[in-house]
Amino acid sequence: MANNKEVVSLSDLKTMLQFTTDKQDSLLNLIIKNTEQALSFKLSLSGDETIPEDLTFIALEVCVRRYNRISNEGMASYSQEGQSITFNSSDFDDFMDDINAWREQNGKNVKSLGHVQFFNPYRGDSRAL
Known part of the structure; x- marks a missing residue:
């Protein structure tokens, strides 16, 4: 990130994952x-x-979800010996309502009407139609 403010601390992530050593610190960071x-x-x-x-x-x-997906990247589900795990297509899926609500409250959902321009490839120049 461009800013230096720590959002997720390595310590908190290690606590959530129940890690007590520093062996995975590079990966977790x-x-x-x-x-x-x-x-x-x-x-x-x-x-x-x-x-x-x-x-x-x-x-x-x-972060916890991402760590738990290691070796299962790209899978929609995983089954082995009666155990089955189903993954969302994105680790953020369950949080999109919260993200969209924040964006709405903070003016980040500004929708542009856009501008469309068509070009005639047979005309020989780049004048808009």
């Missing part, structure tokens, strides 16, 4: 970094904006 970047993007935050305190729980929960 990468998961934290990628999750915070993805959440910032989903919130439409600019480079100098930080993830709001009210939504930091999302980053921590997604």
Whole structure:
């Protein structure tokens, strides 16, 4: 992230995963970094904006989910010896209502009417029709 504010602490993530050693710290730090970047993007935050305190729980929960998906990337479900796990298509799926509500409350759902321009490829120039 562009900012230096820690959103998910390594300590909190290790507690959630019940880790007591430092063996996985590099991997966990990468998961934290990628999750915070993805959440910032989903919130439409600019480079100098930080993830709001009210939504930091999302980053921590997604970090846990992301860690638990290691070796199962891209799978929709997994079954072995009577145990079955079904994955959402995105680790953020369960939190999209919260994300969209925050975006709405903070003016981040501004919808552009857009501008469409058509070009005639047979005309030989790039004048709009």
